[in-house]
Amino acid sequence: MNPESPLIHAKHVFRAAILLLAVLIAMLLGRSLFVPETWGEFGPYRGAAVAEHRDKPIRHGGNDSCAMCHDAEYAEHAGGEHASVQCESCHGPVAFHVDLEEGEVVAEMPVHRSRELCELCHLRLEARPADFPQVDVREHVLSNGGEFTPDACFECHDPHSPI
Amino acid sequence: MFPELTGFLFPNDIHIHWSLMIVMYPYITGLVAGAFLVSSLYHVFGREEFKPLGRFALATALCFLAVAGLPLLNHLGHPERGINVIITPNFTSAMAGFGILYASYFIVLLLEVWFVFRVDIIDTAARSRGLKRWFFAALALGVYDTSPEAQALDRKITRVLAAIGIPMACLLHGYVGFLFGALKANPWWSTPLMPVIFLFSAMVSGIALLIVLYQVAMKLKGMPIERNAISAMARWLWLFMIMSLTMELLEIMMLAYERAEEWEVISHLLTHQLSFSFISLQMVGGGLIPLILLGIVVLMDRYMDDRIRNTLTMVSSLLLLLQVLAMRWNVVIGGQMFSKSMTGFRETYVPEMFAKEGILAAALIFFIPFVLLVIFEKVLPTFRHLES
Numbered sequence: 001m002n003p004e005s006p007l008i009h010a011k012h013v014f015r016a017a018i019l020l021l022a023v024l025i026a027m028l029l030g031r032s033l034f035v036p037e038t039w040g041e042f043g044p045y046r047g048a049a050v051a052e053h054r055d056k057p058i059r060h061g062g063n064d065s066c067a068m069c070h071d072a073e074y075a076e077h078a079g080g081e082h083a084s085v086q087c088e089s090c091h092g093p094v095a096f097h098v099d100l101e102e103g104e105v106v107a108e109m110p111v112h113r114s115r116e117l118c119e120l121c122h123l124r125l126e127a128r129p130a131d132f133p134q135v136d137v138r139e140h141v142l143s144n145g146g147e148f149t150p151d152a153c154f155e156c157h158d159p160h161s162p163i
Numbered sequence: 164m165f166p167e168l169t170g171f172l173f174p175n176d177i178h179i180h181w182s183l184m185i186v187m188y189p190y191i192t193g194l195v196a197g198a199f200l201v202s203s204l205y206h207v208f209g210r211e212e213f214k215p216l217g218r219f220a221l222a223t224a225l226c227f228l229a230v231a232g233l234p235l236l237n238h239l240g241h242p243e244r245g246i247n248v249i250i251t252p253n254f255t256s257a258m259a260g261f262g263i264l265y266a267s268y269f270i271v272l273l274l275e276v277w278f279v280f281r282v283d284i285i286d287t288a289a290r291s292r293g294l295k296r297w298f299f300a301a302l303a304l305g306v307y308d309t310s311p312e313a314q315a316l317d318r319k320i321t322r323v324l325a326a327i328g329i330p331m332a333c334l335l336h337g338y339v340g341f342l343f344g345a346l347k348a349n350p351w352w353s354t355p356l357m358p359v360i361f362l363f364s365a366m367v368s369g370i371a372l373l374i375v376l377y378q379v380a381m382k383l384k385g386m387p388i389e390r391n392a393i394s395a396m397a398r399w400l401w402l403f404m405i406m407s408l409t410m411e412l413l414e415i416m417m418l419a420y421e422r423a424e425e426w427e428v429i430s431h432l433l434t435h436q437l438s439f440s441f442i443s444l445q446m447v448g449g450g451l452i453p454l455i456l457l458g459i460v461v462l463m464d465r466y467m468d469d470r471i472r473n474t475l476t477m478v479s480s481l482l483l484l485l486q487v488l489a490m491r492w493n494v495v496i497g498g499q500m501f502s503k504s505m506t507g508f509r510e511t512y513v514p515e516m517f518a519k520e521g522i523l524a525a526a527l528i529f530f531i532p533f534v535l536l537v538i539f540e541k542v543l544p545t546f547r548h549l550e551s
Contacts (some may be wrong), residue, residue, distance in 0.1 A: 009313040012306035013320065016277065019304065020270070034250045044253035126507070127174040 058100060059093035062086070066094065073160055080161025090117060090159060113151040118159075170507030179499045179512050182520040184238035186495045187528060189339045189361060190368065190488055191231045196336040197369010198224040199272070199328060201396070206279075206325040212395040218279055219380065219545040220373055225272050226535035232265065233528050238520060257342050264335045271331055275324040277302075278317045280543045282309050287543075336365045343494060350425030350505075351432065351498040356414050360490075363407035368487035370400045371480035376536075378477055384546060388473055394464050397476045401457040404483060408450050411490065428501050428508075436500045436510065440489045449486020453479035 041047025066087045067074040077083065088094060090112060097109040115137050124134040141152045149155075157163060168177065202220035205213035213220075236242040249262030277284075285307050288299035337358040344357025374396050381388045415433070418426050433441050456479040460472055500509050515521040539545070 006312070009308055009310055010316055012281065012304060012308060012313065013316065015304040015306055016274065020274070031250050034246075036251075039251055044251065044255070125174070126168045127172050127177065 057095070059095035060088050061094035061098075061100065062088075065098075077160045082159065082162060113154055115150060115153045118153045118157075167510040168507065169510060170502065171504050172502040172507035172509070173504055176499075176502040176504070176507065177509065179496060179509070181495055181499060182238060183514045183522065183525045184234040184520045184528075186488070186491045187234040187525050188231065188238075189336075189365075189495075190491045191227055191234065191529070191532070192336055192339055193361070193365030193368045193487060193491075194372050195224045195228045195231060195369070196332040196362070196365040197367065197371075198227065198373055199332045199369070200366055201370060201373050201399075203325045203329050204399075206275075206321050207329070210395065212389075212391040215389045215392050215546070215549055216373060216377055216396075218548070219377065221272075221276055221279060222539045222543075222545050223373060223376060223532075223536060224369075225276050226532040226539060228269060228272060229535060230528060230531045233531070234525070237524060237528065257338065257345055260338045260341075264331070264338055268328070268331045268335050271324055271328045275321055275328060278321045278324065281317055282314060283543055283547060285309050333362055337362050343498070346498075348503055349498050350418075350423075351429055351501070352494065354414055356410055357494075360407065360410045360414065363403055363410060364487045364490050366403040367400065367407050367483055370396055370403065371483040371487075374400065374476050374480040375484070378473060380540075380546070386546065386549065388469070390469055390472070393472055393476055394460075397457055397460045397464075397472070397479075400476075400480070400483065401454075401461050404450075404453060404457065408446075408454065411445070425505065428505050431508065432497055432501055436508065436512075437493050437497050441493050441497070444489035445486055445493060449482050449489055453482045453486070456482075 036046045036048070038047035038049075039045070042050065063074065063077075063086060077087070091097075091109055092112075094100070097105060097107055099106045119137060122134050122137075124136050128134050137152070138148050141148050144156070146152055146155055153159075198220045201213060202217050202224065204210045205217035205220075232245075236245050239245050248258060249266065252259035252262055281303065284299050284303045286309075288296055288303055289307070291299060340358030340361030343352040343361075344354055346352045374393070377392070377396075378388055415429075418429055456475050460467065460475050460479070464472070496512055500512065501507065514525075517523055
């Protein structure tokens, strides 16, 4: 470089600019490695996620699938206070119990008998409408002469048709 | 099991989702913006009275910016996903601005620090041996040109970078205010004044922090505290605190005068849940008292003994640091103390001491930039130009 040129004293600036450029290029390249292939296909999310969710096996069957074998419980439930609550909301997906492809029983249906299950809907909360049945379970059980055990609710209430 | 609640609250109104970490995030970015402004007053606008602080302010801004994202990462349930806001930003969300603004501001600040300290880096490289020499040679990018021409070029580039940095600092902090101001469901947040209030309070906290750090640093180094620097910072601090307080009050006065339905909620909030942090801390202890003290310093400057001036500015600065923290708390936590139904309240919120997002975690995060600043000072002394 010509020693008279003002650029002779700008060597450090060029080095800094090259370094900055290298960092920016590395950032852009690094970004392209991390961006999922189908990101942005339909919107700001991974497009392939739509197909992945669609292709997941069906695990729920609805109340009618339970009625195919358990007609007595179905009838009792349909006439009770919990008629609008799905069987699988408390029991879990029917696929735990029946192979939906083959139609065969594969395992016992799990039955939850914990008061935490009831508390999901019936624990007293300020945010719940006042006319919805809700209790402080401990106080409710003890004031009715019961024992505060993990399955205390089931001593008095039948979840298929509670009072 | 649940906090004390009154009236009707929606289920998602009960929990304070934006915790102490979200209070710390705007607080720390605000300190960056304020410190950067002080350094720019010297580097761009050539205010000679800030010469003792120009480099120190820049180093402070860099150290605080380095940890500004930490509270957010600690707040996330999945911190490893935090990088997604930079890799795959969703531009329909204001939060997408974070990656772009933070990264570009960081680059500008880093470059400015490099150009300002370049000659010092070269001097240290020349005076060192072994590994230390290699380290400083690498920092200097292998160019040892300290000719007057090269230094003149450095100063020119510094001025340009600082000039770019001012709007960027404003944007970074304005965007934090925008995030709150743009939430239309929350009347305590939703105001176009919010980014401006955030910006002015940022300047207040940054200048106040520098006054405190400068005085402490000078005491530790046994160097004299420059009278002109303190007087000038007191003047700027007074100006910015008046602007900041005026706007904070204007917003409340508008709401109170309009008597719109949200005033029912906000007046209750200010006189009950936030009575201590808003009235006592933000308005009186951290507002009115520093306003008077700084007023005395500014108006009676020429008659004042140095020690009195230093003490008054120090006390005012500490109170203002507390005021801005209280303001962040009142905005962030206050906005979550009432229900979006406008008919219910959460009565108290006390952050836990040892929780993941508790008081200890916040204090630790706030402590890191001071450690970084001490390390920076060891590597590149920020007051060396005064000693010579």
